[in-house]
Amino acid sequence: MGELILEMKNITKTFGSVIANQDVCLKVYAKEIHALLGENGAGKSTLMNVLTGIYRPDSGQIFCHGKEVSVNSPKDAVDLGIGMVHQHFRLIPTLTVAENISLYTEKKGFLLNPAKMQKRIAECSRSFNLEVDPAAVVWQLSVGEQQRVEIVKLLYHGAEILILDEPSAVLTPQEAQDMFNVLRKMADSGKAVIVISHKMNEVLNNADRITVLKDGRMEDTMVRKDATLDRLTRAVVGKQDYKEHFRTQKNISPDVVFSMEHVCAKNDRNLDELKDISFDIRRGEIFGIAGVAGNGQRELSEVIAGLRPVTSGKIMADGADLTCASARERREKGIALIPEDRLETGLVPDLNFSENIILTRYSSSRYSRKGFLRFDRMRRDAEDYTKEYEIRHGGFDLPVGLMSGGNQQKLLLAREVSGNPKLIVAAYPVRGLDIGAADMIRQILLQQSEKGTSVLFISEELDEIFHMCDRIGVLCDGELMGIRNTSETDVFEIGQMMAGERKNSEKEASSYA
Amino acid sequence: MSSTLLISILSMAVLYAVSVLYGAVGEIFAEKAGVMNLGLEGIMLMGAVSGYLVAVNQKNLGLAMLTVVLVGAVLGLIFAFLTITLQADQTVAGMAMLTFSTGMSGFIGKSVSGVNANLAFEAISIPGLCRIPILGPVLFQQNILVYLMYFIIPLSVFYINHTRPGMILRALGENPAALDSAGYNVFALRYAYVVFGSVMTAVGGAFVSLAYTNFWSDGMTSGKGWIAFALVVFSSWNPLTAVFGGLLFGAISAIGVDIQTLFPAIPSQIFATLPYIATIIALVFTTGNFRNRRSAAPAALTIPYDREKR
Numbered sequence: 001m002g003e004l005i006l007e008m009k010n011i012t013k014t015f016g017s018v019i020a021n022q023d024v025c026l027k028v029y030a031k032e033i034h035a036l037l038g039e040n041g042a043g044k045s046t047l048m049n050v051l052t053g054i055y056r057p058d059s060g061q062i063f064c065h066g067k068e069v070s071v072n073s074p075k076d077a078v079d080l081g082i083g084m085v086h087q088h089f090r091l092i093p094t095l096t097v098a099e100n101i102s103l104y105t106e107k108k109g110f111l112l113n114p115a116k117m118q119k120r121i122a123e124c125s126r127s128f129n130l131e132v133d134p135a136a137v138v139w140q141l142s143v144g145e146q147q148r149v150e151i152v153k154l155l156y157h158g159a160e161i162l163i164l165d166e167p168s169a170v171l172t173p174q175e176a177q178d179m180f181n182v183l184r185k186m187a188d189s190g191k192a193v194i195v196i197s198h199k200m201n202e203v204l205n206n207a208d209r210i211t212v213l214k215d216g217r218m219e220d221t222m223v224r225k226d227a228t229l230d231r232l233t234r235a236v237v238g239k240q241d242y243k244e245h246f247r248t249q250k251n252i253s254p255d256v257v258f259s260m261e262h263v264c265a266k267n268d269r270n271l272d273e274l275k276d277i278s279f280d281i282r283r284g285e286i287f288g289i290a291g292v293a294g295n296g297q298r299e300l301s302e303v304i305a306g307l308r309p310v311t312s313g314k315i316m317a318d319g320a321d322l323t324c325a326s327a328r329e330r331r332e333k334g335i336a337l338i339p340e341d342r343l344e345t346g347l348v349p350d351l352n353f354s355e356n357i358i359l360t361r362y363s364s365s366r367y368s369r370k371g372f373l374r375f376d377r378m379r380r381d382a383e384d385y386t387k388e389y390e391i392r393h394g395g396f397d398l399p400v401g402l403m404s405g406g407n408q409q410k411l412l413l414a415r416e417v418s419g420n421p422k423l424i425v426a427a428y429p430v431r432g433l434d435i436g437a438a439d440m441i442r443q444i445l446l447q448q449s450e451k452g453t454s455v456l457f458i459s460e461e462l463d464e465i466f467h468m469c470d471r472i473g474v475l476c477d478g479e480l481m482g483i484r485n486t487s488e489t490d491v492f493e494i495g496q497m498m499a500g501e502r503k504n505s506e507k508e509a510s511s512y513a
Numbered sequence: 514m515s516s517t518l519l520i521s522i523l524s525m526a527v528l529y530a531v532s533v534l535y536g537a538v539g540e541i542f543a544e545k546a547g548v549m550n551l552g553l554e555g556i557m558l559m560g561a562v563s564g565y566l567v568a569v570n571q572k573n574l575g576l577a578m579l580t581v582v583l584v585g586a587v588l589g590l591i592f593a594f595l596t597i598t599l600q601a602d603q604t605v606a607g608m609a610m611l612t613f614s615t616g617m618s619g620f621i622g623k624s625v626s627g628v629n630a631n632l633a634f635e636a637i638s639i640p641g642l643c644r645i646p647i648l649g650p651v652l653f654q655q656n657i658l659v660y661l662m663y664f665i666i667p668l669s670v671f672y673i674n675h676t677r678p679g680m681i682l683r684a685l686g687e688n689p690a691a692l693d694s695a696g697y698n699v700f701a702l703r704y705a706y707v708v709f710g711s712v713m714t715a716v717g718g719a720f721v722s723l724a725y726t727n728f729w730s731d732g733m734t735s736g737k738g739w740i741a742f743a744l745v746v747f748s749s750w751n752p753l754t755a756v757f758g759g760l761l762f763g764a765i766s767a768i769g770v771d772i773q774t775l776f777p778a779i780p781s782q783i784f785a786t787l788p789y790i791a792t793i794i795a796l797v798f799t800t801g802n803f804r805n806r807r808s809a810a811p812a813a814l815t816i817p818y819d820r821e822k823r
Contacts (some may be wrong), residue, residue, distance in 0.1 A: 075696065090691035092684040093812065099680055104695040231788050 011060035033209035068178030083154030094137035144175035263313030288469030296478035334422030349401030406437025529763030535740030539713025546706035547686035551607025554738025555614030560718025562622035585690035589711025600817035686811025
């Protein structure tokens, strides 16, 4: 461990009434990889945005090499030697690596001299043991190589403190390991490296020190030799006991409504995302999918709804094989979807209330006759939904994009529920909603399950999953780590499974007992 | 074919090419900066009429061109304000620009419609060079605006590919957010290139009224602005390729004129449509999925830059 390069003291940052950071302290030393660990919304990015001059803190101090500094703009941060690699790279795809770096770091000289420029940058990257081809055009590079270009760019500009925002999120496991090797070399050469992450295993394997944020506060900080998966899990998910169950009335029958057998699927980058997923859901059951976002949840919900093909495996609903069925056929079989991006996949923001209601069944005889829409019925149903689900909006003719998130979600849910589905796939159904709307959404889902509808409930909030679900499956890196009856597990065990620990104990609940 | 006919066709082709190249090169710069201006035809008309008005009333070509440059700059500023500051849809703003300037040009040009200015950019022979067989009279017995284009083309290619501001321009239309975070003023740069593009286009219009056809009438650029616009795509945003495209269209159009006399039975309108048909064919082949588009169109073309939306 080298000298203390950077110290953040009692940083507090609020947005309106939301406290993003409260009295957070962070010490970063030269020659170390410092991991900033926490769930989404724990305040990691806010803290780093304060450090890089994008946000100004309400209170608190920042010390660089022992001297107090004020970071009022990204430029101040750059001048202090603080550089950040964002999740979305700031690169020009059509320019060469050398041109990209030159664009960022050299502002003088009218004529370009590509040969000299490339030579300078090659020398620099070699001095840091970072291999990049300065003559290569950026769009031809892999994501991992592009990330390396971003790092060289910062180093060439003289950065001493490197911040990487979820650097492994866009990489394959192999690329991620290469990247951490690069970061280790950086640290060894005297730089300080801060890695924002929500993956506990990655942090345990690669960081020298770990600071855990939870709900905007610093929960724990430790050196690696003191860190264990248990300690990290407790710090990240908290210490509360979520045994309380919202489910008062259950109406679960033994027959299987939906099942997946050994399903595999690829993600948008054509890499294997879902690996050998098998589970089944009974009638009236709420089956939870826990896991850190980005571990295959999106692909799972898309595969079930018929928006993404499987590469192998089998999907069954009510005894019928739906593996190759279209999205519409699946809807007709009673599968409803509440997608995680409600304004992209769920609703059309520019269409009005009534039009959004009929999106999934505009051609049914209820809403159309001889090719013409029946506006009277659309209007009547819109009024019914408004009353039944207490949806607030400025009028049936206004685009739903103008409604609040909570009311949009109620509209979406009203539409999906009204088709009397057998299975509702709900992906993060209360994400971003206020407490009142979130409660209402959960109540609707609970009522549906009491009526005998099954629900696949995807969430990253463990307390919510424990409150709502009868069984919990845990996704990590596209694999199902195990399935538990909610009554026989605790948040700690689920947390460990979320971190990638496979638990094939006798407690395995392959189906509801 | 006699050599006089060949020379006549080729020098017509050069004139035609230059008349569309001013707009095309200007638009290449604007689009490389990420802003598409569909109103080229209208700006050309405004350039044509303002130049002609000053030429008729003041009998001074220098003053006429200065006016043209100013008119182009003002129109460019208006378009830049709409699309960059107000972040208006570029297609809609371009159409507004087109209808506004077309109508405006007809309105302010009423007094000189059909009036002879008795003043135009005359052809100047370059001593020595004009004696080269065929190429001499084609390339070196032209007016000064044609000679200016001979310098503009290599200079703009050099600027885009071999200078630092040119590199910044290439980045501007690809990923303005990256430039912003590196400390460049995306808005100012886009303004500059949009105004430059508009000025060039207006000069192209004045070329038509003061050097090419030497008169003014309503809508007299007859689609040259659109051909300039098509040329940008056709050339894959490369001024040098645009030259060949311009010459190709020019040759087709000139052949159309000359061939009419050989086939009096065929209506002249058929031949007059040739450059437009060629434009359509060229656009289909260059914009369709026939090749890797990645290398051509700037990725951020028509997308307003909004800092909050990173």
